[in-house]
Amino acid sequence: MKHTLLNARSLCAGLVAALVVSVTPVRAEDTIKVGVLHSLSGTMAISETTLKDTMLMLIDEQNKKGGLLGKKLEAVVVDPASNWPLFAEKARELLEKDKVAAVFGCWTSVSRKSVLPVFEELNGLLFYPVQYEGEESSKNVFYTGAAPNQQAIPAVDYLMNDLEVKRWVLAGTDYVYPRTTNKILEAYLKAKGVAAEDIMINYTPFGHADWQSIVADIKKFGSAGKKTAVVSTINGDANVPFYKELGNQGVSAADIPVVAFSVGEEELSGIDTKPLVGHLAAWNYFMSVDAPVNAEFIKSWKTFIKNDKRVTNDPMEAHYIGFNMWVKAVEAAGSTDSTAVQKAIIGVEAPNLSGGTSKMLANHHITKPVLIGEIQEDGQFETVWQTEGLVPGDAWSDFLPDSKIIEADWTDKLNCGNYNTVTKKCSGQNYE
Amino acid sequence: MMRLRRILPLLCMLLAMIADAAADLAEGLDKLKSSNFKHKAEAVTLVADSGDARGAQILQALLDGRLYIRRADQLVVIVADNAATTELLDAATGAALGTAAKSDLKKIAINNQMRLGLRASLARLSLGDPDPDARLAAVHALIAAPSEQTQVMLRDAQKTETDERVKRAMAVVAALADFDDESPAARLAAVETVRGSMLGEVRNRLATLVEENADGSPVEPDAAVRAAAGAAIRDIDAARARYEFIETLFFGLSLGFVLVLAATGLAITFGVMGVINMAHGELMMLGAYTVYVVQQLMPNHLEWSIAVAIPLAFIVAGLVGILIERGVVRFLYGRPLETLLATFGISLFLQQTVRSIFSPLNRAVATPEWMSGQVVISDALALTANRLYIIVFSVLVFAALLALLRFTPLGLQVRAVAQNRAMARAMGVRAGWIDAMTFGLGSGVAGLAGVALSQLTNVGPNLGQAYIIDSFMVVVFGGVGNLWGTLVAGLGLGIANKFLEPYSGAVLAKILVLVFIILFIQKRPRGLFPQRGRSAEA
Numbered sequence: 001m002k003h004t005l006l007n008a009r010s011l012c013a014g015l016v017a018a019l020v021v022s023v024t025p026v027r028a029e030d031t032i033k034v035g036v037l038h039s040l041s042g043t044m045a046i047s048e049t050t051l052k053d054t055m056l057m058l059i060d061e062q063n064k065k066g067g068l069l070g071k072k073l074e075a076v077v078v079d080p081a082s083n084w085p086l087f088a089e090k091a092r093e094l095l096e097k098d099k100v101a102a103v104f105g106c107w108t109s110v111s112r113k114s115v116l117p118v119f120e121e122l123n124g125l126l127f128y129p130v131q132y133e134g135e136e137s138s139k140n141v142f143y144t145g146a147a148p149n150q151q152a153i154p155a156v157d158y159l160m161n162d163l164e165v166k167r168w169v170l171a172g173t174d175y176v177y178p179r180t181t182n183k184i185l186e187a188y189l190k191a192k193g194v195a196a197e198d199i200m201i202n203y204t205p206f207g208h209a210d211w212q213s214i215v216a217d218i219k220k221f222g223s224a225g226k227k228t229a230v231v232s233t234i235n236g237d238a239n240v241p242f243y244k245e246l247g248n249q250g251v252s253a254a255d256i257p258v259v260a261f262s263v264g265e266e267e268l269s270g271i272d273t274k275p276l277v278g279h280l281a282a283w284n285y286f287m288s289v290d291a292p293v294n295a296e297f298i299k300s301w302k303t304f305i306k307n308d309k310r311v312t313n314d315p316m317e318a319h320y321i322g323f324n325m326w327v328k329a330v331e332a333a334g335s336t337d338s339t340a341v342q343k344a345i346i347g348v349e350a351p352n353l354s355g356g357t358s359k360m361l362a363n364h365h366i367t368k369p370v371l372i373g374e375i376q377e378d379g380q381f382e383t384v385w386q387t388e389g390l391v392p393g394d395a396w397s398d399f400l401p402d403s404k405i406i407e408a409d410w411t412d413k414l415n416c417g418n419y420n421t422v423t424k425k426c427s428g429q430n431y432e
Numbered sequence: 433m434m435r436l437r438r439i440l441p442l443l444c445m446l447l448a449m450i451a452d453a454a455a456d457l458a459e460g461l462d463k464l465k466s467s468n469f470k471h472k473a474e475a476v477t478l479v480a481d482s483g484d485a486r487g488a489q490i491l492q493a494l495l496d497g498r499l500y501i502r503r504a505d506q507l508v509v510i511v512a513d514n515a516a517t518t519e520l521l522d523a524a525t526g527a528a529l530g531t532a533a534k535s536d537l538k539k540i541a542i543n544n545q546m547r548l549g550l551r552a553s554l555a556r557l558s559l560g561d562p563d564p565d566a567r568l569a570a571v572h573a574l575i576a577a578p579s580e581q582t583q584v585m586l587r588d589a590q591k592t593e594t595d596e597r598v599k600r601a602m603a604v605v606a607a608l609a610d611f612d613d614e615s616p617a618a619r620l621a622a623v624e625t626v627r628g629s630m631l632g633e634v635r636n637r638l639a640t641l642v643e644e645n646a647d648g649s650p651v652e653p654d655a656a657v658r659a660a661a662g663a664a665i666r667d668i669d670a671a672r673a674r675y676e677f678i679e680t681l682f683f684g685l686s687l688g689f690v691l692v693l694a695a696t697g698l699a700i701t702f703g704v705m706g707v708i709n710m711a712h713g714e715l716m717m718l719g720a721y722t723v724y725v726v727q728q729l730m731p732n733h734l735e736w737s738i739a740v741a742i743p744l745a746f747i748v749a750g751l752v753g754i755l756i757e758r759g760v761v762r763f764l765y766g767r768p769l770e771t772l773l774a775t776f777g778i779s780l781f782l783q784q785t786v787r788s789i790f791s792p793l794n795r796a797v798a799t800p801e802w803m804s805g806q807v808v809i810s811d812a813l814a815l816t817a818n819r820l821y822i823i824v825f826s827v828l829v830f831a832a833l834l835a836l837l838r839f840t841p842l843g844l845q846v847r848a849v850a851q852n853r854a855m856a857r858a859m860g861v862r863a864g865w866i867d868a869m870t871f872g873l874g875s876g877v878a879g880l881a882g883v884a885l886s887q888l889t890n891v892g893p894n895l896g897q898a899y900i901i902d903s904f905m906v907v908v909f910g911g912v913g914n915l916w917g918t919l920v921a922g923l924g925l926g927i928a929n930k931f932l933e934p935y936s937g938a939v940l941a942k943i944l945v946l947v948f949i950i951l952f953i954q955k956r957p958r959g960l961f962p963q964r965g966r967s968a969e970a
Contacts, residue, residue, distance in 0.1 A: 046792055163544070174939050204938045207898055209889045210690075212683040212819070213933045225636035240794070241889045248816040250806055254547035270794035270892070275804075277497070278544050374543055377497060384469070384543050 031074035032067075032336055034059060035094035037105025037115070037126075042082025047315075048107050050266060051129060052077060054316045055104050057304040058323045068330055076100055084114045091115040095122040101336035102127065102326050104319055109133060109176050116141065123338045127326065129318035131261060131283075133180035137395040137408035137417035139342065143365045144322035145315060146284050147393040148184050152231070154370040155259050155282035156185060158385050159229045160192065163257065166226035167198045169218050171234055174203040178233035181261070185231060187399040198226070208238045211245040219249060222256045230258040239263055243276045253278025259372070265311035268379040276375045284352075284368040285317040286381040291355035311379070317353045324350035325360050346411060356390060363408035363417070365393025456482035457490075461508045461524055464494070465501055469543050476546060480553035488557040490523050495550045499523065500537040509537070559585060564595040571601040575608070575633045583609045604629045608637050616654035623660045630671060630811035638665050675813045680930050686819040688926025689826040690888065692919055693881040694899045695906035696830060699918040700874035701753075702907055704850045705867065707761055708768055710775040712903060713896020714782040715875045718752060719745035719882020720891045721786060724795045735800040738883065745879040752782075753875020757868050765867075783893045794892035803887060822884045829880055834915060836873075846870050850913070909949050911959030921960055925949075 036055045038048035059073045067073055076098045080087040087106065094100045095118065102125040106112045109132050119126050119140040131146040159165040170185055172178025182201055189199055200221050202214060222228035234242055239260065246258070259280040265287050268276070287298065297320065302308050329345035330336050345360050352358045358366045367390035373381025395417070396406040408417045416426035460478030463471050476494070479487050493499045493510040500509050502520070509529060512519040520529040542550070555573035558566050567589075574582050583606060590602040603625055610622035623641070626634045641652045641661040652658045694716065701709045722745040727737045756778055764771045803821055806814040837843035848856040849866045857863050885895065906925060910917030925945055932941040953959070 202937070205942060207894075208938060209898060210687050212686065212816070213680070213930055214938065216679060216683070217934070223632035223636075225633065237794070237890050237892070237894075244799070244888070245816070248804060248806060248818055250814065252547070254544045254551065257544055270796060271890070272796045272798050274798070278547060376541070382541050382543070 031072050032069070032330075033074050033076050033098055033100040035091075035098065035100035035103035035105065036075055036077045037080060037087065037090060037094065037103050038107070039082040039111075040077075040079040044082040044107055044111075047266065048082075050313075051104075051107070051315055051319060053305060054301070054319050055323070057301065058320065060304070061300065062323075062327060068327055069334070069336075080111070084108075084110050087111045087114045088118050091118045091124070091126075092122070095119070095124045101125070101330070102341070104129070104322065106130070107315075112141070125326070125338050125341060127319070127322035129315045129322060131314070133177045134184075134395055134397055135180060135400075135403055137363050137365075137410075139364075139410055139417060140338070141364060142322060142325070142345070142360065143393065143395075144318040144325075146368060146370075147365050147395060148181055148397055149394040150284060150368050150370055150391050151261055151282050152181050152185055153188060153399075154387055154391065155261070155280075155372060156188065156231065158282075158372050159231075159257070159259060162385060163229065164227055165229040166194075167200075167221065167224065167228040168194065169200045169202065169221060169228065169230040171202045171204070171214070171218075171230055171232050173206055173208075173233065173235035173238060175206070175235070178203070178235070181233050182231075184397045184399050187397075187401075191399060204234070204238065206235065206238070209241045211242045212249075215242070215245045215249050215251065218246075218256065219251055222251075228256050230256060232258050232260040233262065234260070235262055239267065240271050243271075243279065247275030253280075253374070263375075264313040264315075265379065265381070266313045268375065269309075269311055273375060273377055273379050277377050279375050280372055280384075281375065281381060282370065282372050283314040283381075284370060285314045285354055286371055286373050286383060287312045288373070288380045288382065289354045289371070291353065293351055293355060294353045297353055321350050321352050321358050321366065325358075325366075329360075342410065358390065361392055362411045362413075363393070363395045364410060365395055367392045453482045453484040457484040457486065458524060461490070464499070464508060464540055465506065469546060472540070472542065473546050473549055476549055476553060480557065486524070486526055488554060489526070491550055491554050491557070493523070494540060494542060495547065495554065497539065497542075499540045501540060502532065503536050503538055508540075511537070556582065556585060559589045564598050567593075567595065567598045568601055571598060571605055572631070575605055575631065600629075601631075604631065604634065608633065611637055611641065616657055619652075619654065619657045620660055623657060623664055627660075627664045628667065630668065630675075635665065635668050638668070672812055675810070679813060679815075680934070681927065682815055682819070684927030684930035685923065686816075686823055686926070687930055688923035689823045690884065691902055691906050691926055692922035693822070693826040693829060693884055694878075695903040695910075695918050695922055696833060696915070697874040697876070697878035697881060698903045699907050699910070699913075699915055700833075700877065701871055702904070703913040703915070703918070704846065705870055705874075706768075706912075707765075707871070708772045708775065709756075709761075709871075709874075710772060710900065711756065711779040711782060711896075712875075712878055713898075713900035714779045715749045715753060715878035715896070716882035716885060716899060717786065717891075717893065717896040718749050718782070719879030720797070720886035720895055721790065721795070721882075722748050722879065723883055723886040724790075724797050724891055727798060734798050735802060737798075738800060738803070738887075741883055742880065745883045746876040747879075749879025749882065750872040750876030753878075754868050754872040756875070757871035761871065762864065762867060779896065783896075786893045790893075792893060794890045797886045797891045799887055818887050822887070825880075825884055829877060830915070830919060833873075833877065837915070842866075842869060846873075905946075905949060908953065909959055911961035914959075914961040917959060917961035 036052050038052040039045050040049055040052060056075055059075045062068060063072050076094060078090045078094060080090045091103065094103055104127045106115060106126070106128050107130050112128055115126065116138060120138060124140055126141045127144055128141055129144050131151050132143065134147045168189055170182045172182055186199060186201065204214065218230060257278070257280055259282055261282060263281050264283060298312055301312055302310060325345060325348050326341070328348045328350060329341050332348070333340040333344035346362050347360065349357050349359045352368065354369050354371070356369055358368055360366050369390050370387040371383050372385040373383050376382050395408040396403040398404050405420055405422050407414065407419045407421055409419065410417065419426045456478050460475045460482060463475035463478065466472055476491065479490055490499065490510070498511050500511055501507070502509050508523040510521040510523050517531055517533050519531050521527065522529055551573050555570040558570045561567050561570065574586065586602050586606045590599060590606065593599045593602060607622040607625035610618050613619050613622065623638070626638070638661045642658055642665065643651045645651055650658060652661065697715070698709065698712050701707050701712065723737065723741040726741040726744060727734060730737055730740070760774050760778065761771060764774060799818065803818045806816050807820060808814045837846060845856070845861045845866050848859070848861055849863050853863055885899070889895065906922045907918055909925065910921030929941050929945055932944055936944060
């Protein structure tokens with residue numbers, strides 16, 4: 001028994017090694033190394049493996065276009081195995097041993113927090129592609145996913161203005177992203193004049209499967225005669241039984257719509273979408289977006305992965321934007337040196353997949369459009385609302401009293417990620 | 433002659449009306465082709481108000497996502513089902529158009545606002561439906577869309593209504609409009625009419641009568657109306673509290689029976705045989721994947737897939753169980769630590785096998801039509817159908833297992849081996865064979881639990897891990913080796929959890945239950961109903 005396991009593991013390691021070798025045909029001296037730090041095993045492998053493949057595809061395409069600064073790019077793939085401390089170890093290995101020019105990686109906030117000190121100590125570059133809770137801006141990290149004001153706040157605006165929602169259920173899994181997001185949303189709703197008794201906040205453990213009482217509570221909360229909506233930061237697997245229970249208790253999307261921040265095309269491909277039709281999701285990209293650049297991206301993705309059924313999703317688009325921004329910044333700086341790239345990348349523009357152009361801001365976040373889509377029976381989203389123009393990412397929420405006064409600006413003006421405008425002090429990179 | 437002259441204009445009007453209806457319908461259908469949701473919403477109103485007999489069918493098809501546009505000639509069509517090739521009907525005339533492939537058609541997408549509008553329009557159209565249940569649903573749907581027009585329609589329909597329930601619901605909904613009547617007597621009568629109704633809207637409207645304005649003066653000027661409304665609200669709240677208690681009890685029972693179902697198999701392998709089987713969760717996972725495979729094999733008979741999957745899941749999980757027992761566990765009897773490690777290894781092995789065969793992503797298992805939705809007990813209480821079926825299923829499995837152990841020769845031998853192995857062997861019982869059968873039985877029951885879980889949660893490689901801890905908890909709490917203990921413990925924990933949840937939240941409720949079990953096991957290490965068995969002697 002033990003032997004089988006050992007073999008399976010060494011086989012896996014061999015496969016990863018083979019993968020690295022297969023994309024490194026050129027002599028090491030002539031290449032620029034790019035680190036890919038995504039879990040290929042463990043609980044997060046479901047989501048992160050796709051992003052690893054996306055990076056390999058982007059690097060492959062760049063090499064076909066002639067590489068960068070006359071050199072070929074070389075992907076260095078490591079597997080942090082959904083293990084947060086291992087993320088830090090692997091990040092150190094990439095920066096110290098492999099001397100990569102930039103790292104594209106991480107999914108969960110806790111993995112990002114775990115590698116942050118390493119990147120700051122060794123002055124590396126990390127491109128982080130997932131929507132997150134904000135309240136952070138590091139000199140060494142570029143946040144290409146959505147900040148709360150690029151996903152949660154516009155979604156609430158849509159519900160409030162277009163669907164005239166008056167009562168709010170903030171439901172989430174019990175960890176840092178939902179808790180921070182809900183704190184921001186609660187402050188925002190109260191600032192908009194929503195009474196405390198019209199907000200219900202509910203947290204559940206990871207992988208929660210028995211939603212009967214919570215759905216009954218939501219139903220009761222929603223029967224008070226005011227239009228009610230659920231803002232869901234429920235994570236991954238727990239969503240399926242939640243939506244099933246909603247369907248079974250007869251709560252339809254037309255009565256109480258659920259807008260989710262963690263349900264994308266990839267998640268929908270594994271579930272029976274019948275009970276979900278009409279519920280909403282807020283992202284910066286949908287696979288169904290009608291734009292020539294998107295059609296091209298989907299085509300090359302399906303060819304690269306050799307599977308016509310695979311879907312694209314929002315974090316993939318974030319990597320697409322982030323990678324192109326990095327390429328442009330390196331070209332502008334004429335070198336891959338971290339400090340030079342950090343200077344050059346601010347203000348760089350790169351196309352996003354919904355047909356617009358995103359820009360890297362001084363706070364290391366980017367501008368993105370915000371899209372609200374309704375889930376369709378085929379697992380795709382039908383866009384029902386979209387912001388006019390692009391929304392600039394805000395690192396420090398304007399709706400929390402403590403972080404309202406904090407500013408992030410990595411140009412020479414401040415050169416600080418956590419600048420207190422009241423005390424005029426720059427206090428490290430993290431907000432506590 | 434005179435008569436003809438009188439009838440002629442009437443006839444002309446009638447013809448004109450029919451032509452008008454057809455024209456409105458055609459215009460509405462044309463507008464539905466727009467990609468703008470506002471235009472589509474207008475189209476829905478046009479179709480609904482056209483008075484054309486086909487309106488209801490078209491709107492229902494639109495709501496069900498069965499209304500398509502044929503790409504070739506831009507004709508709006510209704511499809512029979514969502515299969516890849518399907519039969520078509522011309523939406524405007526109802527004429528059959530033969531079959532067509534889905535790729536030649538474009539679906540007319542709708543959004544939530546349209547769904548609300550559609551439901552209200554359909555409700556107005558189905559007030560005259562021959563089925564009283566459809567009429568009742570229509571009346572309920574109309575509460576959400578109050579308007580002068582619906583009030584008039586309701587009052588008209590009320591006069592010809594024959595079904596008592598529908599009549600009562602119509603009276604209540606119509607009375608809600610009288611809450612704004614000028615005369616206090618009419619308002620009082622309206623309050624008296626709605627009294628006793630458990631519809632959510634009634635409680636909300638009554639509450640507005642007893643509210644106070646900003647300056648402290650009551651919204652409702654008449655004291656008698658206020659008093660009546662207050663009394664009606666108290667009635668409703670008392671009834672609601674009763675229903676809520678029943679509902680929580682049901683939630684607790686359903687959670688409890690899921691726990692019992694998951695733990696029963698373990699109660700046999702762990703309880704009767706004393707084998708700590710860490711792969712128990714993965715045997716449930718195999719059962720759930722059996723449902724998935726069966727559904728893939730018979731995509732056109734989803735409603736029967738569960739019935740086919742139940743025996744299959746039992747056999748698949750049971751055979752794997754026997755394989756585990758013969759291949760690994762039998763060499764490790766009397767060495768609990770090694771058994772634990774070996775079965776843990778098997779659980780990882782099974783997970784990885786499933787990952788390699790079916791991919792690490794969750795698989796979509798469809799819920800058959802007859803298992804979705806809810807069973808309506810009253811306006812304030814409805815129980816979800818899938819949970820009811822799982823309770824019934826769980827009871828049946830448990831009863832069958834008890835009967836098997838109690839009344840069959842196999843059961844007798846199992847009990848004999850469990851109580852005294854040496855003596856049983858001396859009496860001629862083939863202990864090895866009995867071990868394999870017992871383990872297979874426990875594993876098969878785990879497979880059955882997997883079938884039930886496939887209807888509740890994700891079917892993925894990690895399905896078993898989520899339930900293994902709970903299963904051990906139930907078995908240990910109930911008393912190792914006692915099936916009745918497992919039943920009582922599972923139900924007790926489920927109900928306790930659900931009654932705690934509203935006060936403490938889901939996270940804390942789980943913690944509190946765990947703390948309670950730890951304290952209880954400290955006091956009574958052998959659980960609720962300790963029993964003599966192989967493990968008890970050890």
